[in-house]
Amino acid sequence: MNAQPGGDSALDLAIRRLERALAVLEQRLADRVARAGAEAGGLFDQDRAKLAAELDQARARERELEEAGAAASAALGKAIAEIKATLGQADARASEEA
Template identity: 65%
Template sequence: MTQDESALDQAARRLDRALSLLEQELAGRRAGGEGELFDPARSGLAAELERSRQRERHLEAAGADASRALGQAIAQIEAVLGGGREG
């Protein structure tokens, strides 16, 4: 796991925790008859969470692609440098 992926994972976990806390708060308010006021906000937060998760998946894929490309570049550089030393 790279440092960027770790930071991304941490951000996703913080967002999940915040949403869970909000859902708990909304459930408590709903039980008290206040839930109707917060349903649009909850829907908006759920949509934002889904967008964040999609962005996370996109960034993870981009990170994996970059890691593969970097590995290939390193292998090519090592091959060139190794070839120059043998000759």
């Protein structure tokens, strides 16, 4: 084997350089993963906020439709009552005439 000054072989030096390079690579990869996670979290928060706003709008629209339905139902009930009253009066007149 090639002995270097200090008792380390060329292979030992290469192994240490490789280990340092791997450590640097792992650190950079961890930094990138952390950054990507933070960016994805921000996008998730934006999507969640958008969905919450859309849900609020849908609930408001639902309330409006329920109110319109209740008003239509009341108007329909009133119209039915008026028709029944009119028919009742017509039946009463027909009975009187007969």
